[in-house]
Amino acid sequence: MTAISSLVPARFLTLTAHLVIVITIFWSRDSNVLACLPLQYTQEQYQARDTELIVALSVTLGLFVVELAGFLSGVSMFNSSQSLLSLAAHCSASVCLSFFVFQQWECWTYWYMFGFCSALPAATEIVIFMAVFGLKKKAL
Secondary structure (H helix, E strand, C coil), rough: CCCCHHHHHHHHHHHHHHHHHHHHHHHHHHHHHHHHHCCCCCHHHHHHHHHHHHHHHHHHHHHHHHHHHHHCCCCCCCCHHHHHHHHHHHHHHHHHHHHHHHCCCHHHHHHHHHHHHHHHHHHHHHHHHHHHHHHCCCCC
């Protein structure tokens, strides 16, 4: 198996791992919301932080749809640059989000992981979509 062809299953596995961890955070977000709050907090503060985390996780899932659509449709499946970027971003996101869950990091740290590990690969995926469908360029 060549290095290029081994990127496809590795990219799929890291995308899947990142997706599973994001879904897990949806289920167990209470501990992370509590980590964002001071020792004495009001219900409004809790609701605001919980809503912030729900919005961040929902936007992440939306970006997963974009990236999985490009990957599974074949538009960017064999694009080695996108595969390497996606592989690195989602692998680091899987590790960081595992720490986010287990060590109960504060909510603001999620936004950094979101920007580098979800928004960046999805933005490049959108650029590839525009190049392939808008400019009629070759997918590779």
